[in-house]
Amino acid sequence: MSVVIVNRSTVMEFIEDMVTFDKCLNECFNELDVDVDVDVDGVLFRLELQKGFGRLMTLEHDLESEEQINNVYDNVFEKFNEDHNGTLDRKEFRSLMKEIMQAVARGIGNSPIQ
Numbered sequence: 001m002s003v004v005i006v007n008r009s010t011v012m013e014f015i016e017d018m019v020t021f022d023k024c025l026n027e028c029f030n031e032l033d034v035d036v037d038v039d040v041d042g043v044l045f046r047l048e049l050q051k052g053f054g055r056l057m058t059l060e061h062d063l064e065s066e067e068q069i070n071n072v073y074d075n076v077f078e079k080f081n082e083d084h085n086g087t088l089d090r091k092e093f094r095s096l097m098k099e100i101m102q103a104v105a106r107g108i109g110n111s112p113i114q
């Protein structure tokens with residue numbers, strides 16, 4: 001297993017490198033849509049987002065109850081579902097991921113993490 005050292009500037013460079021960011025984003029979106037979506041329609045429903053993120057991230061470990069987790073996903077989904085059509089398209093998903101990456105960059109500061 002390799003150890004990856006990530007720091008604030010690495011993450012910010014990653015966000016600023018839009019070509020790389022878009023490529024990863026598309027791969028991530030496709031993975032969520034293919035694996036979670038029943039009909040692969042190119043958009044993410046709230047449940048798909050939650051299932052997909054449950055696999056990709058460890059958010060659940062920081063929260064105590066299922067209700068708290070659901071609240072987080074409700075808020076995230078509402079915030080980024082800008083046109084309120086009940087699904088996240090690629091553009092909305094992009095805003096979401098960008099904000100997450102920026103939050104990660106702020107959260108970890110300059111301390112290397114493993």
Ligand SMILES: [Ca+2]
Nearest residue numbers: 037041043044
């Ligand atoms: Ca879908």
Ligand SMILES: [Ca+2]
Nearest residue numbers: 081085087088
């Ligand atoms: Ca939408």
